[in-house]
Amino acid sequence: MNxxxxxxxxxxxxxxxxxxxxxxxxxxxxxxxxxxxxxxxRVIASRTxxxxxxxxxxxxxxxxxxxxxxxxxxxxxxxxxxxxxxxHLVGFSSLNFGDDGLELVYAGDxxxxxxxxxxxxxxxxxxxxxxxxxxxxxxxxxxQQVVHSALGDQRGSVVAIRPDTGEVLAMxxxxxxxxxxxxxxxxxxxxxxxxADPSEPLANRSTNRTYPPGSTFKVLVTAAAIESGTxxxxxxxxxxxxxxxxxxxxxxxxxxxxxCGVGTEVSLQTAFRRSCNTAFGxxxxxxxxxxxxxxxxxxxxxxxxxxxxxxxxxFFPQPSQFSNDLPAVAQSAIGQRDVxxxxxxxxxxxxxxxxxxxxxxxxxxxxxFDAEGxxxxxTEPELLQRATSPSTAAIISDLMERxxxxxxxxxxxxxxxxxxxxxxxxxxxxxxxxxxxxxxAPVEQPTIALxxxxxxxxxxxxxxxxxxxxxxxxxxxxxxxxxxxx
Amino acid sequence: xxxNAEAALLVGAAIVAAFxxxxxxxxxxxxxxxxxxxxxxxxxxSFGGFHLAVxxxxxxxxxxxxPLAAMLTAVGxxxxxxxxxxxxxxxxxxxxxxAVLAVSLLLAIRRTGLAPLRRYRYVFLLSxxxxxxxxxxxxxxxxxxxxxxxxxxxxxxxxxxxxxxxxFQPGELAKLVLATFLASYLSERQAVLGVQSRPLxxxxxxxxxxxxxxxxxxxxxxxxxxxxxxxxxxxxLFALFIAMLYAATGRVVYLTSGxxxxxxxxxxxxxxxxxVQRRVxxxxxxxxxxxxxxxxxxxxxxxxxxxxxSGSGLGLGTPDRIPNASxxxxxxxxxxxxxxxxxxxxxxxxxxxxxxxxxxxxxxxDTFRKLLAGGLAFVLGLQTFLIIxxxxxxxxxTGITLPFMSYGGSSLVAxxxxxxxxxxxxxxxxx
Numbered sequence: 001m002n003x004x005x006x007x008x009x010x011x012x013x014x015x016x017x018x019x020x021x022x023x024x025x026x027x028x029x030x031x032x033x034x035x036x037x038x039x040x041x042r043v044i045a046s047r048t049x050x051x052x053x054x055x056x057x058x059x060x061x062x063x064x065x066x067x068x069x070x071x072x073x074x075x076x077x078x079x080x081x082x083x084x085x086x087x088h089l090v091g092f093s094s095l096n097f098g099d100d101g102l103e104l105v106y107a108g109d110x111x112x113x114x115x116x117x118x119x120x121x122x123x124x125x126x127x128x129x130x131x132x133x134x135x136x137x138x139x140x141x142x143x144q145q146v147v148h149s150a151l152g153d154q155r156g157s158v159v160a161i162r163p164d165t166g167e168v169l170a171m172x173x174x175x176x177x178x179x180x181x182x183x184x185x186x187x188x189x190x191x192x193x194x195x196a197d198p199s200e201p202l203a204n205r206s207t208n209r210t211y212p213p214g215s216t217f218k219v220l221v222t223a224a225a226i227e228s229g230t231x232x233x234x235x236x237x238x239x240x241x242x243x244x245x246x247x248x249x250x251x252x253x254x255x256x257x258x259x260c261g262v263g264t265e266v267s268l269q270t271a272f273r274r275s276c277n278t279a280f281g282x283x284x285x286x287x288x289x290x291x292x293x294x295x296x297x298x299x300x301x302x303x304x305x306x307x308x309x310x311x312x313x314x315f316f317p318q319p320s321q322f323s324n325d326l327p328a329v330a331q332s333a334i335g336q337r338d339v340x341x342x343x344x345x346x347x348x349x350x351x352x353x354x355x356x357x358x359x360x361x362x363x364x365x366x367x368x369f370d371a372e373g374x375x376x377x378x379t380e381p382e383l384l385q386r387a388t389s390p391s392t393a394a395i396i397s398d399l400m401e402r403x404x405x406x407x408x409x410x411x412x413x414x415x416x417x418x419x420x421x422x423x424x425x426x427x428x429x430x431x432x433x434x435x436x437x438x439x440x441a442p443v444e445q446p447t448i449a450l451x452x453x454x455x456x457x458x459x460x461x462x463x464x465x466x467x468x469x470x471x472x473x474x475x476x477x478x479x480x481x482x483x484x485x486x
Numbered sequence: 487x488x489x490n491a492e493a494a495l496l497v498g499a500a501i502v503a504a505f506x507x508x509x510x511x512x513x514x515x516x517x518x519x520x521x522x523x524x525x526x527x528x529x530x531x532s533f534g535g536f537h538l539a540v541x542x543x544x545x546x547x548x549x550x551x552x553p554l555a556a557m558l559t560a561v562g563x564x565x566x567x568x569x570x571x572x573x574x575x576x577x578x579x580x581x582x583x584x585a586v587l588a589v590s591l592l593l594a595i596r597r598t599g600l601a602p603l604r605r606y607r608y609v610f611l612l613s614x615x616x617x618x619x620x621x622x623x624x625x626x627x628x629x630x631x632x633x634x635x636x637x638x639x640x641x642x643x644x645x646x647x648x649x650x651x652x653x654f655q656p657g658e659l660a661k662l663v664l665a666t667f668l669a670s671y672l673s674e675r676q677a678v679l680g681v682q683s684r685p686l687x688x689x690x691x692x693x694x695x696x697x698x699x700x701x702x703x704x705x706x707x708x709x710x711x712x713x714x715x716x717x718x719x720x721x722x723l724f725a726l727f728i729a730m731l732y733a734a735t736g737r738v739v740y741l742t743s744g745x746x747x748x749x750x751x752x753x754x755x756x757x758x759x760x761x762v763q764r765r766v767x768x769x770x771x772x773x774x775x776x777x778x779x780x781x782x783x784x785x786x787x788x789x790x791x792x793x794x795x796s797g798s799g800l801g802l803g804t805p806d807r808i809p810n811a812s813x814x815x816x817x818x819x820x821x822x823x824x825x826x827x828x829x830x831x832x833x834x835x836x837x838x839x840x841x842x843x844x845x846x847x848x849x850x851x852d853t854f855r856k857l858l859a860g861g862l863a864f865v866l867g868l869q870t871f872l873i874i875x876x877x878x879x880x881x882x883x884t885g886i887t888l889p890f891m892s893y894g895g896s897s898l899v900a901x902x903x904x905x906x907x908x909x910x911x912x913x914x915x916x917x
Contacts, residue, residue, distance in 0.1 A: 001733060001734065001736065001853065001857075002848050003736060004732050004733045004735075004736045005733050005844060005847050005848055005860045006844075006848065008729055008732070008733060008860065008864055009840070009841070009848075009863070012837075012840055012844075012864065012867040012868065012871065013837060013841070015867070015868075015871045015875075016833055016834075016836065016837040016840075016871065018875075018880070019833050019871065019874050019875060019878070019880070020830055020833050020834075022875070022878050022880045023790070023821065023826065023829045023830065023874075023878060024826060024830070026787065026790045026791065026878055027790050027791065027793055027794055027795065027821060027826040027829065028794065028795060028826060030791065031790065031791040031792075031793075031794050032791065033791065034787045034788050034790065034791025034792070035788070035791040035792045037788060037791075039773075039776060039784070040788040040791070041785075041788070041804060042788065042792045042803075042804055042807075072514070072515075073515045074513075074514070074515060
């Protein structure tokens with residue numbers, strides 16, 4: 001009777017051996033696959049629930065914080081006290097949709113590493129700090145609020161940069177959404193609603209939407225003309241009622257369908273101040289596609305701008321793409337046709353003129369702090385690229401100051417402050433124009449450069465121009481900034 | 487190993503339980519509180535009392551049984567405490583009650599030994615069948631003992647008298663009672679059942695009267711499966727029956743025909759019952775119907791995967807995401823929080839306990855005791871294999887408890903009594 005008992009016992013021991021092999025397979029070999037499965041509630045819980053570091057503005061306003069659960073001090077919920085003001089910038093850390101914005105880019109610093117993985121334990125043993133780090137932005141919270149109220153309910157974007165350091169001082173995209181709604185139980189329904197909203201509140205218009213730059217592009221054409229010696233501020237350009245485009249029956253007209261000067265010739269300076277399309281169309285044809293493309297790329301078109309938040313490339317066609325289509329060259333010279341720019345890129349253009357032709361590497365995060373509040377990393381200003389020579393920048397700066405003093409941008413005038421700017425009113429072919437203002441102040445020592453874009457004319461609709469809609473917004477922002485920081 | 491060493495190991499298990507409870511408290515940011523002391527006292531009192539009873543009334547019993555069971559009980563309790571505080575305080579009561587009942591059993595048979603168990607075998611058969619069928623009692627009749635259904639299986643009886651409400655899963659005890667009956671019945675009929683059957687060419691066919699008990703057991707298991715929808719108990723009882731028949735006769739034909747009957751029954755059940763089909767499809771691909779049938783097993787796999795080598799640490803994982811974590815899926819909770827280290831340790835402890843049981847059986851000279859010990863060791867090992875294999879998706883999930891570790895009074899009582907029986911058997915062989 002012992003032999004069958006031994007066999008039964010042996011059978012069970014084989015079964016137990018199989019269990020040990022299987023549990024080893026399950027926990028070690030197949031383990032990581034199950035551990036990292038998106039449906040594993042632990043993956044989701046590790047995104048939320050744990051403490052994350054603070055996100056602060058330059059003036060130390062809390063933009064994101066982790067609040068401990070009153071019932072369980074080990075669990076935290078994320079909160080964005082400023083709601084929609086920073087939704088596109090700070091982003092969110094959502095149970096349902098993962099991380100976005102700076103919450104995604106700095107997830108490695110912001111997250112607590114106290115999740116007991118082997119490598120974290122090792123680093124703790126070696127004296128590493130597992131607690132979450134905090135980050136401080138270059139954004140000035142009060143300026144951000146001023147920008148937000150200046151834009152009002154109009155769809156559009158404002159990007160403000162400190163020209164000599166590249167610090168982004170404000171960045172607003174309108175309309176926005178409340179990132180707090182992405183954290184709770186209503187997250188999925190909220191997202192469905194936002195996705196269905198025709199005003200596209202989820203889109204970051206500052207960095208992820210491109211628009212025809214319109215007449216603001218004349219800054220680049222002028223730079224190309226001066227650099228190549230084709231024209232200077234006093235060079236006289238033709239001033240027809242209509243610029244006939246070679247090989248077609250198409251023409252370029254000025255905005256008011258009048259001549260720019262007396263109707264014979266007009267100086268570049270005046271053409272710039274009054275934003276004459278006919279003169280700049282002609283100038284574009286003189287410069288040719290090659291020179292325009294080279295200049296656009298020197299200012300950052302057609303290339304990736306390194307930045308904390310990904311920026312969509314702004315676009316200017318390659319010379320070959322024009323294939324001797326001269327009307328396209330002329331229309332591109334006034335920022336129409338296929339030319340596209342993000343508000344962020346146009347802010348860089350303004351900053352380059354303000355900073356002697358140099359574009360500084362834009363930055364959004366100035367400091368990273370450890371849990372003790374000690375600075376562990378500080379971003380130093382860095383040169384990104386030279387857009388144009390200092391002398392050209394100085395000439396254009398002067399031209400832009402005249403735009404605000406007595407040209408299309410007079411509504412950007414700030415009393416007792418020298419403001420430089422350029423307006424733009426970009427035809428879209430359908431509906432009201434997108435209107436622009438790019439500029440900087442104070443001219444003698446600029447501390448702020450900006451781009452204002454209002455989509456589809458904003459509240460003014462069909463009658464909107466850069467000068468009437470975008471310039472007053474810039475005026476409010478520049479006035480506030482120069483008064484408080486100039 | 488001496489009795490004193492056994493006692494020291496039991497205190498060791500109590501310390502493990504107390505430390506586990508303390509760690510769970512600390513992981514929640516709570517301090518060391520009365521729960522720690524209470525747990526220590528309850529484990530020491532229950533296993534200490536059990537130990538003293540063994541010293542007193544079965545002094546020659548194997549000293550290995552209690553420390554292994556105590557360690558499993560301790561680890562199981564800590565996980566139950568981590569998952570559900572309310573259930574943990576009930577579990578403490580059940581550990582005490584189970585120990586009291588085991589001590590009572592040793593006390594009751596201190597003079598007579600196992601002889602009465604052997605003598606009244608038909609009483610045991612009858613009570614075993616009754617226990618199995620009790621949950622089929624109506625849910626809503628006047629009598630205070632009623633059957634009821636939980637999680638789609640009808641395994642429970644509820645005793646209601648005024649405010650007192652006691653739930654019990656009688657099927658857990660049925661395995662002990664039927665093992666006792668079978669050991670007694672087979673030790674007498676062994677000669678008849680083991681006789682060489684008539685030849686048919688190269689093969690030997692079993693006699694009809696030899697097959698009769700097999701078919702009866704198969705039918706009884708099938709009734710349990712159909713009416714109570716209890717896959718686990720059904721498989722366990724049928725396998726126990728086949729194993730003991732094989733142990734008694736040494737005839738492989740019982741294994742093969744039993745295996746055939748099992749296969750046919752399982753196939754028929756799969757064809758006819760949706761609850762069996764759901765289990766099978768959840769086993770084959772839990773992620774195909776992730777949100778419904780596959781949810782529980784998928785959560786279990788996530789828990790094992792997240793546990794990795796060293797586990798999340800007690801109280802630091804989230805095994806509470808697995809439905810029924812404190813009962814059927816307690817092993818997945820161990821896998822997550824104690825890691826591969828903990829899960830292998832638990833499997834090894836079960837293997838040792840089963841080995842001690844078979845050792846007692848093999849050393850027994852008396853056929854009844856030999857078969858009883860073998861049957862008990864087998865049913866303990868098989869139950870462990872079925873549920874651990876089930877939560878790891880090695881086998882279809884059968885929904886039975888993990889002995890000593892799962893939350894639940896019926897299971898604890900049954901397995902403590904099983905320990906007492908094994909202790910007594912080992913005592914009688916040496917005394």
